[in-house]
Amino acid sequence: MNAIADKYAEQDVGSVFLYTHEAHPGEIYPHLTSMEQKFKHARDLRDVLGVMRPIIVDSLDGACHRMFGSMPNMTWIFNHAGIPVYKSNWTDSNSVENALIYFLDVSGRRKSRERLAPFHVERLDYRNQDREAFYRGLERNGTKAVTEFRQAFG
Amino acid sequence: MNNAELLSLYNYDEFIHEKFGRWMRFDSSPPLGEKAPDFPLWHLDGTETQLSSIWKENTLTVIEFGSFT
Numbered sequence: 216m217n218a219i220a221d222k223y224a225e226q227d228v229g230s231v232f233l234y235t236h237e238a239h240p241g242e243i244y245p246h247l248t249s250m251e252q253k254f255k256h257a258r259d260l261r262d263v264l265g266v267m268r269p270i271i272v273d274s275l276d277g278a279c280h281r282m283f284g285s286m287p288n289m290t291w292i293f294n295h296a297g298i299p300v301y302k303s304n305w306t307d308s309n310s311v312e313n314a315l316i317y318f319l320d321v322s323g324r325r326k327s328r329e330r331l332a333p334f335h336v337e338r339l340d341y342r343n344q345d346r347e348a349f350y351r352g353l354e355r356n357g358t359k360a361v362t363e364f365r366q367a368f369g
Numbered sequence: 370m371n372n373a374e375l376l377s378l379y380n381y382d383e384f385i386h387e388k389f390g391r392w393m394r395f396d397s398s399p400p401l402g403e404k405a406p407d408f409p410l411w412h413l414d415g416t417e418t419q420l421s422s423i424w425k426e427n428t429l430t431v432i433e434f435g436s437f438t
Contacts, residue, residue, distance in 0.1 A: 216433055229427035231412070237438040239384050244438050246382040252412075256437045257413060264437065271423065272411040276372065277379045278421060279408035280434055284398030288435040293424040297404045304395040306433050318429055333402055356438040363384040 216290075217267045219312050226319055234260065234272045235280040238287035241357025250275050263355075292318065307342035323357060 220230030234257040240246040247253050253272055260266045264301035273279045283291060284304065290311055301314045325331060353360045370378070381388035399405050404433045407421040 216431075220431070224390065227428040229423070230432040231423055231430065231432055233432050233434045235434050235436050236380050237436050238389070239438040240382055241438065247380040252397065254411075254413060256417065261413070262436045268433075270413055271418065272413065274409065276375050277381070279410060281379065281394075282391065282406055283434065284395035285392035286395050286434065287393065288433070290431060290433045293405065293430045293432065295425055295428055297407070297424045298402075298422055299399060299401050299405050300429075302395075302398065302401060306435070311370075311431060315429065315431070322428060328410075335401065353438075360384065360438060367384060367386060 216306065216308050216311065217265070219308055219315070220268045222312075223319075225316055228315060228319075230268045232260070232266050232268050232270045233279065234270055235285075235287075236277055237356075239353055239356050239360040241353070241355075241360035243355065243357040244360075245357075247275065295320075303340070305342055307340060310340040310342070313340075 216230070216232075220228075224230070234253065237244060237246050237256070244256060247256070250272075253275060257270050257272050261270055277285070283289070283302075285303045288306045290301075290303045290306040291299050291323075292311070292314060293299050300318060303310055305366075321331060350361060350364075353364055379392065390431070405424075407419055410418050410420055410423070412418060423432070425433070
């Protein structure tokens, strides 16, 4: 996602990471109890995990996150009027880039004065599922996070 | 639900379905094509902003929701 942010920035595409709540709390990164802790975890997302996009932090009660469906790692694309044009219940860079290419083409067609009308489409996209890498990520949170995920999903 | 209960439930301390399942509500999220609700948000330096301030900055804005864990 960092690479996509860099790749499309010159085409007036902004990219931010919105910090929500701890999906898999562990001993090292436990559940959130204060905004100070939330800012600390968000900075670690940048400094430890290398998220280089601007990181924006939601309120402690997750008001924004909850309104948009509360999924642990979803992605939305908004136009400049605040209208969502893409929403995905999981983040997949291929899916996001595919959507950006489409919407940038739409923007170009509008600039060419082509008359366009929106319509809704549903599509099932596919993401890579690397369970071993996922477990390595959980270990950063603490062994509790690994244990609880194994108990929930095996 | 009062605010203390909401904070505790939203920031659950265990990844068990009884605690995380209630928040998986993507199906009832705002529809595409209609202006989204606005919310206060914060930069890492603690300064306040708005979701609307973010989406107004560019023709398109990609927002990834997530956390360290």
